[in-house]
Amino acid sequence: MSLPYRTFDKDQRVTHTAVVENKRLTEAMAMVREMQAQSLPAPRIRTNSERAGYVPNGRKRGRPPRL
Helix, strand or coil: CCCCCCCCCCCCCCCHHHHHHHHHHHHHHHHHHHHHHCCCCCCCCCCHHHHHCCCCCCCCCCCCCCC
């Protein structure tokens, strides 16, 4: 079984443009990291009863005990 392949060019040069873009990427990643550190509180998830408009009105007394 033969697998497709390409030879790797070991004599690659890094251009000045790639270095500048990498520096900007570092600044952008630092900004994103700061934004993520300021995490927002988790959203309150409403139950199906709350979505339907149910409002609890406190506990009511049950039946009086039999004597």
